[in-house]
Structure formats: C-alpha cells, structure tokens
Amino acid sequence: MAAPTPKIKLYTNHGCPWAHRAHITLAELQLPYEEEIIDLTTPRTAEYLKVNPRGLVPSIDIDGEIITESAVVAGYLADAFPSHLLPVSNAPGGALTRARIAFFVDTFFTKVNGTFFKIVFAKTDDEAAALVKEYVDAIVKEVEPLLGNAAPFFNGSDKLTLAEALTGPFVLRLLTLPKHGLLPESIISDLAARAPNFSRWGEVVAKHPSVTGIYDEEKIAAGTKARIEKLRASS
Template sequence: MAAPNISLTLYYNPECPYVHRALTTLHELSLPFTTHFVDLDVPRSPAYLAINPRGTVPALTFKSPDYNDNRETIVNESLVIIYFLGNLLPNHLLPAAVTGVQVAVDRARIFYFINTWENKINPLFEKVYIASFAGQKEAKEVEDLLVAAIKKEIEPLLKKEERDREGLFLGGKDKFTMAEVVVAPLMLRLFAFVHGGLLPQSLKSNLLALPYFGKWAREIVKNENLLKEWDEAKFLEGSKAKLQQFRDGTYKPKIAT
C-alpha cells in the first residue's frame, strides 16, 4: 500500500515512552517522517508552545495537498497521534473503520484494552518509577499493586478464545496491534529499571510468571520497529543520574513553560 500524500514531522524526545509509541507506529506503518528534538530539561520555547500549549511530547505536524490547502495541521498527545496515523491507510495495527460486525468487534477489543491499560495500569507504572527513587521497600509495595492490577485487569483480556490461538498478540493476531504499541515502550523501560538494579528483580519475574501477560510481554519487547528507537544503556545512564540528583537533593523536575 502506497504511503499517503502527506508530510509528517514528529516533535520528540527519545527518553519519553509516549514518544516511543508514535515512533513505533511510524515505523510499523513504514511512513516517511522527519523529527524535531524537544529538550525536556529546559523551559519550552514559545515556538513549541505554539504547537503544543501543554509543552509535552510528542506532537505531530503534517501537511498534505489533499487537505487544508497544504497548510500545517497539528495533532497532539500520543494516543491521538497513533490513532490518527492508524487511520491514514489500511494497516495491521487498527482495523479499518468500515461497517461490519467483525471489524467492529476487533476495534472495540483494541480500544477497550487501551482504555483499561491507560486508566487501571498506567498510573501504577508512574508510582513504580517514583518508588524506585525512594527505596526497595516502597518499590516492593507498589510492585505488589502493579502485579495484582495486571492480573485482575489485563490477564482476562489476553486470554484468547479458542478460535484466536494462532498469534501471540491481542485477539490472536500475528502482528502488533495498537494495544501492543501502547504498552511495549512502558514495558521496555520497566524491564530496564530491573536490569539496572533500580527495581527489584521480583517485579519482572512476577509479571512474566502471569500465564497470559507474561507470554505476551516477552514477545512485545522483541518487536524490531520498537527497538529501532531504543537504547537501554543510555536510558539507564540518564535514569541513574536523575536518581543520584534525587538522593543528593539537587533534582528539580522540569516545567514545560
């Protein structure tokens, strides 16, 4: 399938897992794009705040002679960006929004999974990262909450029906869906924290011990398009530097404006 007649620019910072969602989607769809680095360690420039008043990343701008007289159009926030990209052309990440029961079921499954992850699980990931700064005891307490939540909320969604046993991804697919795009960047970072000694090894082993989630998590972090934008050593180096600043009392969270 030919790429749409569109020019894409992604405003990004490689440290951000939400940027990683957009990058993985672009690679999965083989869409040509350019990037513009946004330094998250300094206040955002007026030029960037004009693109995204929240000052967060990612942001996406596009132009097309087939839309809006080729004037620049802006799309912000990672989920909105990946849905936008997924609707540009037929693809394996998101079934086309056409009339039909099977397509409706497949899209509902993906959207419900993402909704569950964002509302029930993602906030706990943020607590795990914060606990890694505080100490092993706090990290273990949040670990128990995270593993229990994934077991309760995500395991049933990954339990395949009998007719869906061919593939390893959501709904028995053999390629990434949007669900995997949303979760995989966070899992990479969580496992990196474990590999780097910032979180207890039990967190990874307990997650991988879950029958459905464990098998799924092992596979999603192997995706070649996900790994194109990943440098675990560099990520850990930056994370450990921030941890040391936190312990020294010199760490100052950066503001967007």
C-alpha cells in the same frame, strides 16, 4: 494510483515513552518522517509552543496539520493509514476489534501503569516491594484475562496492533529496567509465575523491532538513575 506520501514531521524526544508511541506507529506504518528533537531540560521555545501550546512531546505536523497528544497522534495515524494496527470501523468485526483494543489500552493505563513509575521512584525497598505486589496484582486481575487469545499480539493478531503501539513503550521499560537495578528483578519472575499470558505477550512486544527501534536502553537507564538521584538530593 497510490496515495501521495504525506509529509510528516515528528517533534519528539527519544527518552519519552509517550513520544515512543508515535515512533512505533510510524515504524509499523512504514511512513517516512523527519524528526525534530525537543530538548526537555530547558523551557520550550516560542516556536515549539506555537506547535504545541502545552509544550509536551510528541506532536506531529502532517501535511501542515498539527496533531498533539500521543494517543491522538497514534490513533490518527492508524485511522488515516488503515493497516494491521487497527481495522476500519465498518470492516467486518472492525468496530468490535477497535472496542477491544480501546478497552485493553484503557485498562492498562487506568488500572496498572500508574504504579510503574512509583516503583521506579520508591524511596525504600519495602515501599518498592509493596508497589511491585500492587502492580502484579493489577496485571493478574485486569490485564491477564484480556491476553488469553494473544497470538502472539493482541486479540489473535500475528502483527503489532494499536494496543501494542500504545502500551509497548511501558512494557519495554518494565522488562528492561530491572537489569539496571531500577525495578526489583522479582517483578519479572512474579509476572512469569502469576501472569503467563502477559509475560509471553510482553516478551514478544519488547523484542519487536518497531518497539525497540529508538530505545537506547543504556541511555534511558542512566537518565532515570540521574532523575532518582536528583529527587533524593532535593528531598
């Protein structure tokens, strides 16, 4: 008998890359869910603070259990509904694949991604160019070697894995925001020249329907531009 479908409510905001991780995971798992959009421009309601006392998105309510923090939400869903995203740890090779995915995600976020929004919010072209170099150097050194066997997804997988569910929102922004003038276009050509594995992988990740699903590129670009203008006006 098939397991009963869980009742899932996702508290989210479509502009948030962390919340985007939960959307990708739910899409890949083909789990139906209701969503509640949390307005991040105003203080959180007392009702939402009961769901997540930190006031952040995403959070999920799954059959009455609340789970917060995007990596925990995505990891929980991937564990609770075993699929191509993440092998169970006692499957042959399962623990090793899980370790590889965990290391890849840790590397992307501890060695590379911190520079990303610094580029977007750089105050001068020179500052942006130096940060682009820092970003590309880190990809070349830390991430490129981990994507040698991508086919086209992480670790030889022909389907998205949890590695892409967790990094995809940022890869998508990296590859789409340059055409809106929010990152120097050179970041794309530098990556193509110096990190071919990453570039090939990034292209397929950024086109995958589960990754593009909730992404409104024009709206994200306009929102980011407005945030930059606000920051400049206040500094």
